[in-house]
Amino acid sequence: MFCPRTKTALEAVSIGDVKVYLSKSGGVFFDNRQIFHFSDPSLKPAQVLLAHLQSLPTECVDLATRINCPKCPDIVMMRRFFTPLKVVEIDECPNCAAIWLDHGELEKIHENHLTPKEREMLRIDMANNHGFIQVKIPKRRYSVHAEKPESKAASSLEKLAELAYLSILND
Numbered sequence: 715m716f717c718p719r720t721k722t723a724l725e726a727v728s729i730g731d732v733k734v735y736l737s738k739s740g741g742v743f744f745d746n747r748q749i750f751h752f753s754d755p756s757l758k759p760a761q762v763l764l765a766h767l768q769s770l771p772t773e774c775v776d777l778a779t780r781i782n783c784p785k786c787p788d789i790v791m792m793r794r795f796f797t798p799l800k801v802v803e804i805d806e807c808p809n810c811a812a813i814w815l816d817h818g819e820l821e822k823i824h825e826n827h828l829t830p831k832e833r834e835m836l837r838i839d840m841a842n843n844h845g846f847i848q849v850k851i852p853k854r855r856y857s858v859h860a861e862k863p864e865s866k867a868a869s870s871l872e873k874l875a876e877l878a879y880l881s882i883l884n885d
Contacts (some may be wrong), residue, residue, distance in 0.1 A: 733748075738771075743784050791805035797823070797826060858874065
């Protein structure tokens with residue numbers, strides 16, 4: 715199998731009793747449902763894999779480019795969010811359900827891992843809001859919201875709306 719980003723050969727590595735495929739660029743390929751052995755940051759295999767991936771050099775790749783599955787080369791992987799927090803977007807094969815994580819995405823999954831209590835609160839919130847989620851991402855978590863540079867042409871109403879939005883995010 716080959717890295718869908720750099721087209722170099724993937725290295726098969728066994729972590730515990732699970733085989734994953736690593737790219738020299740820091741990407742990792744999980745076969746069907748294997749990612750759940752590594753998505754919880756309290757699990758030892760997850761910590762080992764993350765430490766190894768962080769030691770690899772980062773290559774500049776276009777993350778917006780759609781990629782083909784390393785296992786099913788003719789199938790384009792679909793993009794989806796890994797958790798209801800909608801922070802980490804992953805690539806999943808619609809044919810074999812394998813998952814490709816680019817450099818840094820496993821770390822973001824660990825940073826945004828929900829505890830059982832947080833999962834239960836989210837489930838209740840979703841049930842009460844008919845499936846719509848209104849999640850406050852804790853300050854300690856990775857945020858996809860970046861502060862925009864101030865524009866000189868911004869009106870006072872736009873500045874007020876931006877301040878209100880930022881105060882909601884920081885609560």
